[in-house]
Amino acid sequence: MSEEIRLLKARLKLLEAKVSQQARAAKADKQARAAPPASAQTAAAAGLPGPDHFYFKGLEITPGGFFAAESVYRSHWMGADNNTPFQNIPFGFMPGAHETEWRATARPSRPNLMIRADIDKQTHIMAFGEVDFLGAAQTANSNQSNSYNLRLRQAYGNVDFDEYGLHVAAGQMWSLVTMNSVGIRPDTSLQPLTIDHQYLPGYVWARTPGFRITKDFNKQFWAAFSIESTSATFALPGSTPFGTTSLPLIGAPLLLSAPAAGGLFNGLNTYPFTRMPDMIGKVAWDGELAERKIHVEGFGLLRDVTDRAYGGNHSQWGGGAGGGVVVQLMPKLLDFQFSGMIGNGIGNYGAGQLPVATFQLSGAPQLVSERLAMAGLILHPTAQTEVYAFAGGEFAGKRPQWATVGRTLMVGGYGNPLYDNSGCGLENDAATAAGVALGTPLFPCAGQTKSLRQITGGIWHTLYQGPFGRIRAGAQYSYTVRDGFAGFGATPRGTENMVYTSLRYYPFDGPVAITPALTK
Template identity: 40%
Template structure:
């Protein structure tokens, strides 16, 4: 302001001088201004411009001061908000328990695992997931049966001399290797391939004398195509997999088959299953809750009773098979249809399914053509979360004619009458069990199962299964006669799995299983004998993937 006043005063003084000089020279002509007056006017104009520039600069300074003040106020507000946030964090930290050294190490290990470990492999756009485990199992049986990790439920009676001694062995043959390969053709189409292998194959050269040279075998090996269309989809499977009638935990999805969790590789009597080649088409609807599937699967037939001399029902295995085995005569695959539904009841997940089975049995009447019979089965299962994350339960049942080979106990499918006609056997299977997830590291389970066939007496009591004339009088006498057919197999089993380690380097666990099994014969001469078997299993497993 002082500078502006001084400039204005100087300008006024210059104007005054200019006016005086003009009066003194008034006698001169007005058409030509003196040079000094022109110079004075130029100076005044320059001073006026300078004054205006100073006014503009002062206005800009005021505007800058206002903006700076607003910025200061904004910074103060942000600072106050930060102080409030810091106080809230300090309050939260004060209320949070101190982090232990073990927790810090766990977090560090998890970060390292994410950074340096990857459970999948990638090749030309295909994602490959390895799997499997190594197992050392210990097996104990009260009565010697000569079985490895897969039990035979045809328990020997005391007439069998070997049954008077117990059985104990180690086995690593249930160790398993698997892989899953997946590739997305586009957002709606995905291709997949899955293979799973163990070492329970037993060629004629395999033995337990020295090298224990047991060979690998296929458990499952199949390919899939999935077409997903939002709330529904279609799924094609071709290859060797669990039979469609095997209980699923969810939908009708490969690798979601729900097997009892015990160590014994033959599972529990009453559990219906098979692993065999076939082709399957499934569709899911209602936002993937309703599933419908049909399948054609490889046929085989098991026989019981006397086979008439004019009947050919088996053929010695040919190319690609072990010549010591035989194959049943079959020309049509087993047909299976299944419906499954997933829902929630009171917040608990529930899976329900039902299925139907149609089978064809064949034989040749020597010189008189072929003989064919039809078998069928029907059943279902329910899987439910009794307490989510804590207790799961399952129940399944199947009934029908000619369904024996789909049961764990392996009861026969059919028998013959004297004229060579095939007669499927009536049978039912039941299984129930529960698994308690006691802790994150401990699972405890218990199951009960049963398989039972009906008597079939044919041709005046000379053919069939469960003949009343069968001699059971020596079943409990060493070396005695015990000719009856098996009527029923029952089992109670329980056990647990304890995880010893689970983290960046896989999972290690130990399991113990105990089972009590009963075998009952059809009533014959000498009564309806029954024998039992106590078995125990111990398993150490390491899952590296």
Template identity: 40%
Template sequence: MLNVASPAQAQSASEQRMEARLDALMNEVAELKQEMRAQKRQTQHVLAHVRMAETAPVLAGPVVKGPGPYVPPQPWDKKFHLFGITLTPGGFIEAAGVWRSRGDSTGLDTNWNGIPMGNLPLSHTNELRFDARQSRFSLLAQGNVNPALLISGYSEFDFLAAAGTANQTDSNSYTPRVRNLYVTADWMDTGWSLLAGQSWTLATTNGEGIKPRTEIFAPFIDANFIPGSVWARQPGVRVTKTFGEFTAAVSAEQPETTFAPACPGIGTYGSIGNGVSVYCQQAGTHFFNGATNYSLNRIPDILAKVAWDPRIADRNMHFEAFGLYSDLYDRVEYAGNNFASKDTTGWGVGGSVIVPILPKWLDFQANAMTGRGIGRYGVSTLPTATFNPDGSLSPIPETIALAFLTLHATPQIDLWAAAGIEHEYGDYFLGGTVNGPGSPLANNTGCNIETAAASTCNGITKDIWQLTGGVWDRVYQGDFGSLRVGLQYSYTQRELFAGSGGLPAGSAPLGAKTNDNILLTSLRYYPFQ
């Protein structure tokens, strides 16, 4: 007998099936919620690690030998990121050599004001040196405190220094040297910037506005630049403001004074004749170099500069003008135990220009500076001061100038040529025991006579000029840095002020000059460029 379910029974079975499906769906939803919670925790964990290493270097994997062409490992972005701070390494490793027609007893840094006269044995000897100490390394640390404020710290070192144990015989024992070590704060929304620490002087030419690390020089190899370059690296504080194409800055920088003739009062009073004695230098103590004499200073060098970066036709150009105020300071003793401190004002004005004569092909750059007491801002470090009859310091007049061209002959090869000069003008008084620049009492009679005891040659350098040029070849430029080979030749002439010293009455003043031919080579590897 066939049993047929009643409508009530069929409805009950259908409801049971729906409840079973609903229970299953609820279980699936609960499981999905648990999985989503676990996935969210995992995602947050991964994102936290991603933020800590946003662009961390992709480490190169092992090289696997096998069939097919060699595929090099992928390089990283050459920056490190650590909790919001970006670290950018820089610098190069160099193997360099120098040959000079006259001995200088230096490495790659030619002593322009020490090119020997004919009375010295070095003037009659050649000189060959190999050197790796111009190699340098740098590190830039940057952090955005907020979208408008960027704080940076920059350090740069090389090895062009010598400790007390340095030598060329066994372990060398040369020491690292501070080039730049400063902090900057940039308020991008207002155009204001602050720099504090050791950096290039404000008088150095910038390539863009007055921004740190945009300083522009001729592509020389000689570690002592080219005569006519305007520069210094010294501690100071600088404030900068940008106004569109214009930038203005003012700085207070470390002062220092050098003397011609040498200061007779070092650590005590020394006579300049005329019944006057001066005290103007003191040997270094504590953390200063005990083998160096430091001048008396009480007011920083004050510099101000304006830069203009216009685009004229299809050329981006750069122009600068700057001024310098310095205070020259010493202590004077007069007859009868009378003492006084003396201040004299030094000053300088200058500027520079960068013009692409043929964009991407031929660039022109020039700088110049003139004033009184500016000798140490030139690479020849000619003296900044001599003495007045009353014992006060007299800033020596000087003009510094340099111009150079760079031809980008190919994407790999640059050819360049430069001419520079540093010229001082006479500044002396008669009747004392000091012979300042240009004094007719300077005895130059032996400047060109070599003797075992070195003949008398007392003249002070009047000018140093140089013609130079060279080539740089980027042998390799790619993801793994840049390998460059350079060659430089220079001809330099050093001339003294004329003197008389012992010449017969009525004879013309006797001057003296010397010259040096220098050939330099360089192989540099820039791993971070």
């Protein structure tokens, strides 16, 4: 028995020594994680790039994004930050149409975080989150503290199954209608290089919650399908010089509704009826023509637009088709891109945000037809400089309606030539409330938008790129025309000259990380 006790005590000492050793190792590991690795310290001291990510519980975490200081000048005041509501470029009756506008902003600052992990050699998972400060709650203002709230841009997860060529994504991401630079992945969506965060008329895009499945065939041919959150914007009928024009004949259809109390929507906003998600299918091809890389894609959209009138629900099927191409005209020097879309009830997918629908005599939605197109050239004269030029437009179709009730002519629809535009060019200084311009015309102005067109160009230049990130400066000029449909008394037009500047610091966007061996 004494021999057994001696052996047990010996084993206990061994265990205590092992536990102590493990504790020391854990402490050393914790200290090592808290401080930059020796390779990173050596790289920074030598002016070389260090790692661009770190690891936590097997996850590769890569921070990204930028801090921004930007400005915008507009030849006609709109009361907008650095994203332009093109559909609201003022006509002459607006007091703002006779003022200029300049403002500075840091709200586009955009932090993001990407998380990756390899479940096995054939299965990879990725999550991406991105925010900016372009949200504007009802209490937001620029009076003193310039306090604006965070806005969710993207928050999604993606799983790649390499063995089957399948990719599954879910969350808030760029819509499947948005152009890709390669393949059909949520992290390859392609945006114009504009500083204007609404981009330009003719650019087809949305960022919405949804679910997507994609199949690739040797990373050359791609096919995808998604269901995405839907929305709709409506245009009301305009007045005429002949009296009332309200359609339908009794009351007015319910196009939008206030949200339920406690439903986590802002009670001061209204929302359309959404019975079904938007359904989108897309195909793409990546290849080479004459030794030049090319990406070609096409998509189709099916959606339901709903309102309520005469005690019943009314809906119309809408949708459209579109596509685009990205090609290297001169490899590493000049790129070309084109994208567009045509359809009925697709207005909220265009940067110009033309209406999706008005309503018919029956009270059902009257979908507005629309064509969108955008083309651009991007020049890379040096590794640090990009020069771009784009042109784009959105064009709505007429959808007028007429009805005779007794001896009264009732008119409605979108773009009706009998709508009254006689006051579109006459400024009304009298329409104020507590010194605030109401933007009410002196005489009627239906002012429904027929088209939006823009030409724009700009430059981006990298001022610094090193182990401490990257600094970019940019400037952009654009000229935009908003044309209204011809009506009684006038054909309204609004124009806008805009100059943008941007200075951005990308603290996590330095050169490609070096391996520890290169720092020895």
